[in-house]
Amino acid sequence: MPQFEWKGVMPAVTTKFTKNDTLDLEMFSTNIKAQLDAGVSAIILGGTLGEASTLTAEEKKTLVEHTVDLVNGKVPVILNIAEQSTKDAVAAAENAQRFGASGLMMLPPMRYKATDYETVAYFRTVAQNTDLPIMIYNNPVDYKIEVTLEMFEELLKHENIQAVKESTRDLTNVTRIKNAFGDRLKILCGVDTIALESIVMGAEGWVAGLVCAFPQETVAIYKLALAGRIEEARQIFRWFLPLLELDINPQLVQNIKLAEVATGLGTEYVRPPRLPLQGEERERVLQIIEEGVRSRPELPDYKNI
Template identity: 45%
Template sequence: MQANWHGVFPAAVTHFHDDESINLPATLDHLEKMIEAGIHGVIMLGTVGENCSLEMSEKLTVLKAAVEHVRGRIPVLSGVAETSTRLACRYAAEAQKIGADGLMVLPAMVYKADGHEAMAHFRTVAKASDLPIMIYNNPPSYNIDVTPEMFVDLADEPKFVCIKESSDNPRRITDLKNLTGDRFLLFCGVDDLVLESAMLGATGWVSGLVNAFPAENRLLWDLAMAGRYSEAVDVYRWYTPLLHLDTLPKLVQYIKLAVAECGYGSAKTRAPRLPIEGAELAKVLDIIRKAIATRPDAKAYFANA
């Protein structure tokens, strides 16, 4: 199975009204602004999209709206993050009916599976639809590590086409290349490791901060892909204080705060996530506002190419 996935894929935020109901117009307007900035694809309902805070019916409503809005212009993937394999299979089947282009499948939530159980979960979900799958490996967050050796085992399932590598260890890119060659598309899933991952062979980036800085995010990626590493490093150093926000427990609140500061929507999250306040709020706002004040001119970089 082939999937033409490459480049910058936002893990898109889900916007809410003040009463925590889903704000679909704001979600789609924000998505359109990122498309205009040049994203290559999008993942709805990932961690940043607050997947686990939404009911099944709400997830399907958001995904259907996104698919209809995009109209095939870019690939639309959906996160699959359920507490049981059965629920994950049900969601995968519904996502195919809606018209999603692929799935980003997480291990079953809550239960800490061992390697055998994790692989069984992925294989079972793969049988529930005909969609290509990005396997999301994030041991720091979910305490389940899909190792390079496990991906060798999983390589016999043709629906597994891509790996979102978020182990916080860029060595994994090389290990995966050495063990599986070009069998899988490799996406970086840690914002502040993207340049390292791109240099080692990642051809895609699932990003959180792109929600707030889509043009600058695309600039960094394009410079890396063009081999303009000196310039890429300059942009990366500007961007890194922001990118660190993606690696912290309150990444959703921080990213949504950046989204609001950049004029793309509200910082509202759904409980149990609460607004940040006090010294924490001041610290994060300082990082965001300094970045806004010193952001690079993306158009100027390529005008001088």
Template identity: 45%
Template sequence: MTWSGVFPAATTKMTASGELDLAAMQLSIERLMKGGVSGVIVLPMLGENAALTQAEKDKVVRAAKEAVAGKVPLLSGLAELSTADAIAAAKNYRKLGAEGLMVFPSLAYRTDRRETIAWYKAVATGGLPIMIYNNPIAYKVDVDVPTLEGLAEVPEIVAVKEETGDIRRVTDLYNAFGDRFDIFCGVDDLILESLALGVVGWVSGMTNAWPSECVKLFNAARAGNFKAALPLYRLMTPAFHLDTDVKLVQYIKFAEHLVYGAPEHIRPPRLPLEGEERARVEAVILKTIADLKRV
């Protein structure tokens, strides 16, 4: 697998009654591939992983595997409570056809450094290459440089989704490890800064709505063409800010709905947007749509 390029964190499409809409999900994955993405990640936080049963997660991976049809790598998010369940999930996703995992820390407990190292080493026994999902803002566990030093000899751990919000971390990782880990930007509104510092990939939320535009932005900036990338980044950044909100699932599904008609339904405890909040988010998305048409 090539661990570089734009890897959208795909939303899990739902019906109005809260059931899986696998047909809509497959259509969205096909649209992402037509937009030029380099890989697809299903069951991320944005994919409402924690709100799905294991049987539903299996259906999502199977349907996604069918949709990608070998055209791009398929990764699955892995978010579990216990180490035993995490190992079992890793083996299960491998059997279902996933080619890699984006692994959350344990959702049950705020692990210390020794426990975090043990967690990722255990998941690695599942046999799939791993991208560490490092989001200490949401999950209160930071896979920092000393923690990664304890994982550097584990060959299955190949990439880090860097989502601390501290852009200095990218340089710290490269200074500590060189090219040992493939570093991905994990937040949309830091992608240009992250590419300037050498990241090789982007786990993106808003790519669900605008795949070709996000791929264009990524490719221009990675090639060093900031003259072309900067105006596009500035135009899209108000929408990219929506990726960093606690309601990113609702916001990004709403963006998909407005851009190309995808269902915006979500599963409780998340609730649909309404009132002033919906109007505010709609204004951002519609302005982005209009501005992109002009360019």
């Protein structure tokens, strides 16, 4: 089984498109290189931010293979699994392994609101059919299914279920999980606006969104917090918060792609039915981004902490 550590900043990267709605691998590569230069720990493909629901199987294959080639063993490449049937989820996991991914992030069944028993059976079946390590994405706010401690008790019988992307938005859950499972279940914060607090409370990592546009600042916060330099981390986080709030919004993809344009790391093209922001909302988001770029903090030498 491929082994890597579930820790550090793991960007859930956006998928770059051309104006003709094809994959823009050139701009995608520019962004990935910036992530690697900043010191991220992994690359996560095909998440919500990656517009996974609109990607074809062939496009996912292209993205994984291109990213694996690009990172050249520096960091693991993780593919998100978000399927409607267990059979499709197993097939997606098998494909991910074949394409060269080193790990999986897994959502519960899509569209159908599965019971606790059904959700555990779904995750278990996929875990039994892949050697790849798995991070369960626990986001009851957006996906209406919560993976409880009792459910994790069952799931952790499978050695390759190793981490949780903790997106319940309940900060006390970090402590609850640590009290229940110690280091057996690694915690990665999945909500940008409480990432610093989650790291301070013991989360091993951060599956980040605004990192797509601001990779250095994101990794700096993580490294400073881990080193106990909380005041320095807090000052950067205070600057970052208005931008981070763009992640907890139904138009998070459009918001973050607009931020990527401002920092030279992306384009605004999204795949319909998503469309670029319009009118007053666009102006509001642009103001936040422009102020963030104008007042970017000077960072310490965080890579050598």
